[in-house]
Amino acid sequence: xxxxxxxxxxxxxxxxxxxxxxxxxxxxxxxxxxxxxxxxxxxxxxxxxxxxxxxxxxxxxxxxxxxxxxxxxxxxxxxxxxxxxxxxxxxxxxxxxxxxxxxxxxxxxxxxxxxxxxxxxxxxxxxxxxxxxxxxxxxxxxxxxxxxxxxxxxxxxxxxxxxxxxxxxxxxxxxxxxxxxxxxxxxxxxxxxxxxxxxxxxxxxxxxxxxxxxxxxxxxxxxxxxxxxxxxxxxxxxxxxxxxxxxxxxxxxxxxxxxxxxxxxxxxxxxxxxxxxxxxxxxxxxxxxxxxxxxxxxxxxxxxxxxxxxxxxxxxxxxxxxxxxxxxxxxxxxxxxxxxxxxxxxxxxxxxxxxxxxxxxxxxxxxxxxxxxxxxxxxxxxxxxxxxxxxxxxxxxxxxxxxxxxxxxxxxxxxxxxxxxxxxxxxxxxxxxxxxxxxxxxxxxxxxxxxxxxxxxxxxxxxxxxxxxxxxxxxxxxxxxxxxxxxxxxxx
Amino acid sequence: xxxxxxxxxxxxxxxxxxxxxxxxxxxxxxxxxxxxxxxxxxxxxxxxxxxxxxxxxxxxxxxxxxxxxxxxxxxxxxxxxxxxxxxxxxxxxxxxxxxxxxxxxxxxxxxxxxxxxxxxxxxxxxxxxxxxxxxxxxxxxxxxxxxxxxxxxxxxxxxxxxxxxxxxxxxxxxxxxxxxxxxxxxxxxxxxxxxxxxxxxxxxxxxxxxxxxxxxxxxxxxxxxxxxxxxxxxxxxxxxxxxxxxxxxxxxxxxxxxxxxxxxxxxxxxxxxxxxxxxxxxxxxxxxxxxxxxxxxxxxxxxxxxxxxxxxxxxxxxxxxxxxxxxxxxxxxxxxxxxxxxxxxxxxxxxxxxxxxxxxxxxxxxxxxxxxxxxxxxxxxxxxxxxxxxxxxxxxxxxxxxxxxxxxxxxxxxxxxxxxxxxxxxxxxxxxxxxxxxxxxxxxxxxxxxxxxxxxxxxxxxxxxxxxxxxxxxxxxxxxxxxxxxxxxxxx
Numbered sequence: 001x002x003x004x005x006x007x008x009x010x011x012x013x014x015x016x017x018x019x020x021x022x023x024x025x026x027x028x029x030x031x032x033x034x035x036x037x038x039x040x041x042x043x044x045x046x047x048x049x050x051x052x053x054x055x056x057x058x059x060x061x062x063x064x065x066x067x068x069x070x071x072x073x074x075x076x077x078x079x080x081x082x083x084x085x086x087x088x089x090x091x092x093x094x095x096x097x098x099x100x101x102x103x104x105x106x107x108x109x110x111x112x113x114x115x116x117x118x119x120x121x122x123x124x125x126x127x128x129x130x131x132x133x134x135x136x137x138x139x140x141x142x143x144x145x146x147x148x149x150x151x152x153x154x155x156x157x158x159x160x161x162x163x164x165x166x167x168x169x170x171x172x173x174x175x176x177x178x179x180x181x182x183x184x185x186x187x188x189x190x191x192x193x194x195x196x197x198x199x200x201x202x203x204x205x206x207x208x209x210x211x212x213x214x215x216x217x218x219x220x221x222x223x224x225x226x227x228x229x230x231x232x233x234x235x236x237x238x239x240x241x242x243x244x245x246x247x248x249x250x251x252x253x254x255x256x257x258x259x260x261x262x263x264x265x266x267x268x269x270x271x272x273x274x275x276x277x278x279x280x281x282x283x284x285x286x287x288x289x290x291x292x293x294x295x296x297x298x299x300x301x302x303x304x305x306x307x308x309x310x311x312x313x314x315x316x317x318x319x320x321x322x323x324x325x326x327x328x329x330x331x332x333x334x335x336x337x338x339x340x341x342x343x344x345x346x347x348x349x350x351x352x353x354x355x356x357x358x359x360x361x362x363x364x365x366x367x368x369x370x371x372x373x374x375x376x377x378x379x380x381x382x383x384x385x386x387x388x389x390x391x392x393x394x395x396x397x398x399x400x401x402x403x404x405x406x407x408x409x410x411x412x413x414x415x416x417x418x419x420x421x422x423x424x425x426x427x428x429x430x431x432x433x434x435x436x437x438x439x440x441x442x443x444x445x446x447x448x449x450x451x452x453x454x455x456x457x458x459x460x461x462x463x464x465x466x467x468x469x470x471x472x473x474x475x476x477x478x479x480x481x482x483x484x485x486x487x488x489x490x491x492x
Numbered sequence: 493x494x495x496x497x498x499x500x501x502x503x504x505x506x507x508x509x510x511x512x513x514x515x516x517x518x519x520x521x522x523x524x525x526x527x528x529x530x531x532x533x534x535x536x537x538x539x540x541x542x543x544x545x546x547x548x549x550x551x552x553x554x555x556x557x558x559x560x561x562x563x564x565x566x567x568x569x570x571x572x573x574x575x576x577x578x579x580x581x582x583x584x585x586x587x588x589x590x591x592x593x594x595x596x597x598x599x600x601x602x603x604x605x606x607x608x609x610x611x612x613x614x615x616x617x618x619x620x621x622x623x624x625x626x627x628x629x630x631x632x633x634x635x636x637x638x639x640x641x642x643x644x645x646x647x648x649x650x651x652x653x654x655x656x657x658x659x660x661x662x663x664x665x666x667x668x669x670x671x672x673x674x675x676x677x678x679x680x681x682x683x684x685x686x687x688x689x690x691x692x693x694x695x696x697x698x699x700x701x702x703x704x705x706x707x708x709x710x711x712x713x714x715x716x717x718x719x720x721x722x723x724x725x726x727x728x729x730x731x732x733x734x735x736x737x738x739x740x741x742x743x744x745x746x747x748x749x750x751x752x753x754x755x756x757x758x759x760x761x762x763x764x765x766x767x768x769x770x771x772x773x774x775x776x777x778x779x780x781x782x783x784x785x786x787x788x789x790x791x792x793x794x795x796x797x798x799x800x801x802x803x804x805x806x807x808x809x810x811x812x813x814x815x816x817x818x819x820x821x822x823x824x825x826x827x828x829x830x831x832x833x834x835x836x837x838x839x840x841x842x843x844x845x846x847x848x849x850x851x852x853x854x855x856x857x858x859x860x861x862x863x864x865x866x867x868x869x870x871x872x873x874x875x876x877x878x879x880x881x882x883x884x885x886x887x888x889x890x891x892x893x894x895x896x897x898x899x900x901x902x903x904x905x906x907x908x909x910x911x912x913x914x915x916x917x918x919x920x921x922x923x924x925x926x927x928x929x930x931x932x933x934x935x936x937x938x939x940x941x942x943x944x945x946x947x948x949x950x951x952x953x954x955x956x957x958x959x960x961x962x963x964x965x966x967x968x969x970x971x972x973x974x975x976x977x978x979x980x981x982x983x984x
Binding site for chain 2: 021024025028032054057058061062063065066067070071072073075076078079080104169171174283286312315316319320323324325326328329331333336337338354362426427428431
């Protein structure tokens, strides 16, 4: 795989000096065009130790407009990072539309190194590669340009380079102890890397292998690769509408099983029974949340449901039971500017809880396949691929040891009308009924279909939906508390 | 101080039930008005253990519109927090304009507890109180409403309450081991608290002491205090313009000493000498940054200067020397929506480096007293108080063990003209010259005055300015590298 990067390619000083001004000016123009087109760019700089990645990054910061570039080194992790699912650190670093993120170390580093040192099985390695492919596909679908660079040195060159750095007291500090450790594993490292590249060298995010022996060659080549990648990406943008048209012609999905209809909305709980059960399960939940804290088990709870289904009051019955130090509630409203400039899952990733604590989402990422679908805020190809993206996201939560509980609170259309009217009569509830609620109500059938499809497509083993019978608020609240206790009992 | 909160005040169930609907509706209306007026609100809930603060917070979340409220518990710190200046955690939690943050634990907790346990001297305690007063004043000046609630129980009531919680297996988990530890120190705790309240009970952020024995009394009282505070704050808003007019009539500050004029712009460095010195100091800086990493010493570097003074290229000479894992560059451009919704220092706090690493600000918080002053983006009363705010901020950096280096790169007006013209001739530099640069140039004299005032007012012991002679770029770069090395040597 690396033969083409062992040809001893060099660029003379003269050629380099002659080529740089034009290249630099073109790269800069391309950068401005990207900003204009609001394309987020991720440049991954990886390769063997001693290949001069750091120097290339400095050069890129010189050639590009540095105000539009952020460089991230993934290296030592903070406990904020280690206490959350692995990809949290990468989501934090994703560039806003129109910005460039240069990653020094990336989602490739850990699986590669762990595989080299035998700490990752072949199966685990395969899963890690699948996750990477899915992740990059998702970002590209969302409009990102991913440029993956691999800087290669053959074994002899690497050794020579490290020796040179070591010989000079002014550069010796650049060598980390791990560099020399890796040096000994050169062959294994190259073998694993070849697998990594083969598995993840895809049309939407191809690898570029660059011979790194000669500084001038690697800089010019890097600049040219980036320039070409940007130009191709911008050209593709103009083709985009016809691609999208293709997506739009996809036949609608078959009607999903009507799960909602099977919720028993007759279920009721008498007031006295309710008070007892509420007290019992709240106390149990409160105790278990402390136990979860001690064991480092996190919770993610999310609440969806019809307008006036009682989400707010159900959430309060849950939070009343939990020590305020152990949870945070996040209400999902219109995204902020910083959130809109990124993949729609970004705003949910950023609120994930630390080990032992909980995040309660009042509405959630399912907005993508509910309101955004029905109101047309998301295009068909966007919300259709969201099911897979959500399933992958939730799988990562579960792999990260997070207990996920998803509630859809169901009521009948008649019950909703009754509650709308009641709310209009209570002064401190009037604000809860807006024209929008009445408009949503007219789209009841479309929403019901979307909910059924959502439940069908996102009820996975680790993340099943709980459909709550909400016509009786008391019943609903106790059902939610019971479910939470049961899930936690299983997890602890 | 707490006599008025030991009267045994109670509210009957009947009175409570009759009062709540009206109060609730008024509180909610007030919340909407706040949102409309874009006032950020901070509610601090503190008091003796067992006073039911958690329950009050739940009630507030019920009465207010929970979508506009964030609750933060300051409790266990992450290493992300402990590795940064103490107030970083609080800045993270500051509400955006129009939102409410309820703080459970706050900037009062640590100084109080440490004083009770004798871990803070009288002097240290005084400094902590001064810092709090300054911080709250700054937030209020920026438009915030701060509501400080203290829930009181006398010694007997506190003991009773803890015993009650303990007796019931369903509530026993609520008691933390620290609660019982604090119980023994009741008298000291009350004494210290009285000092805290006396020192920080100010007109712009008064304390409210609430008798906490009776649940209904403490809830109603809390609701009424919050309602009154909001209403008063909104009334004040309509008076604001006349207050501001007073500020506008302030006489201008006396002309500051003309420090800029004294920079020797004749200083030059020959090319060969430059290359040697550059290499030497870059190598030294690189090594020292690793040493700083090992010792946990952080750096904050900031660069200001005239347009075309060579900030960008000087920063590159610095970053070339440092391992990319050890620093981050932050380019300050127009603030994002999330940033605009908060105090102007918020966007700088958020990028502070972790222990051992560095943040390099390309332009900085000094924009407040430079461009914002000259262009009128900040009102006179805003940029005038910014000097004190900045000095306090930088003092906190220095107390947090951060080495701060501030550079103003100075050039003559003629040199700037020469560079503007040169830039227009180089294709990849043309973008750096915009109409705005020419417009700024016309305001040279106003900027010079602002720079002189900035240097005079913000050159403190721990944060002195380095005025860099920038007419010769080589000289400037070496001067900067030398200064950094010298500062680090002193610090390590």
